[in-house]
Amino acid sequence: MPGYGGFMFLKSYAKLPPEFRNDSVRAYYDILKKRRGSIFFKRLLEFLLAILITILLIIPMALIAVVVKLTSKGPVFYRQERVTAYNKRFKILKFRTMTVGADQLGALVTSANDARVTRVGATLRKFRLDELPQIFHVLSGKMSFVGTRPEVPRYVERYTPEMMATLLLPAGITSLASIRYKDENEIIGDVADPDEVDRIYLEKILPEKMEYNLQYLKDFSLLGDIKLMFATFKNVI
Numbered sequence: 001m002p003g004y005g006g007f008m009f010l011k012s013y014a015k016l017p018p019e020f021r022n023d024s025v026r027a028y029y030d031i032l033k034k035r036r037g038s039i040f041f042k043r044l045l046e047f048l049l050a051i052l053i054t055i056l057l058i059i060p061m062a063l064i065a066v067v068v069k070l071t072s073k074g075p076v077f078y079r080q081e082r083v084t085a086y087n088k089r090f091k092i093l094k095f096r097t098m099t100v101g102a103d104q105l106g107a108l109v110t111s112a113n114d115a116r117v118t119r120v121g122a123t124l125r126k127f128r129l130d131e132l133p134q135i136f137h138v139l140s141g142k143m144s145f146v147g148t149r150p151e152v153p154r155y156v157e158r159y160t161p162e163m164m165a166t167l168l169l170p171a172g173i174t175s176l177a178s179i180r181y182k183d184e185n186e187i188i189g190d191v192a193d194p195d196e197v198d199r200i201y202l203e204k205i206l207p208e209k210m211e212y213n214l215q216y217l218k219d220f221s222l223l224g225d226i227k228l229m230f231a232t233f234k235n236v237i
Contacts, residue, residue: 003043010036042144046138050139065095068120074099075096076096078093082150083153083167085167086167087156090137093133093137094130096118097118097121097124134173141170144172144173145229150171151206165217174232175228187205
């Protein structure tokens, strides 16, 4: 059962990276330390569930790959550097939903009616099907089913000391924040200026999402994770 950065067994506080050793993070660390057993069983259950889902969805994912390839120029998958547990970086895997080189043509987050999103990509995003390949990250331990959505390093560099606590556990495919902000591109609106899009995200959306992510750590439990997974399914359909 692969893990990533030893997260199955919460690291001792003294072994955390320097950016985690502050009073703000310590408060959340102490909460999670009391729930180490739940963290281990979370990983065990997610690993087994990821195997089952991979078996069930391998054919649908293959069909999506074919559709992506046939309907727009470029690779089937999109890879981008993101941040997960203990501030470690990894290349997230998604079905490509935007034109090739989209992240060099605008902001790192999308706005409403973003011209970079392909027609098929819009449908995949609507039902979050573009994120299906992340099941392989769950198998490897780089991600969890439930946890703070992985941000790009540039945004993580803007985290407050307290926000760093969200990196005590692996990044997740879904979270309460991602459910509440599933239409965050509508909040950004039709803003075209990449700098303005980044400003809106960093000054408004990210802080609000982090409030949910930090509350998740305070309330962390296996039952809570299961409820969030069902809530995600309900919101997707």
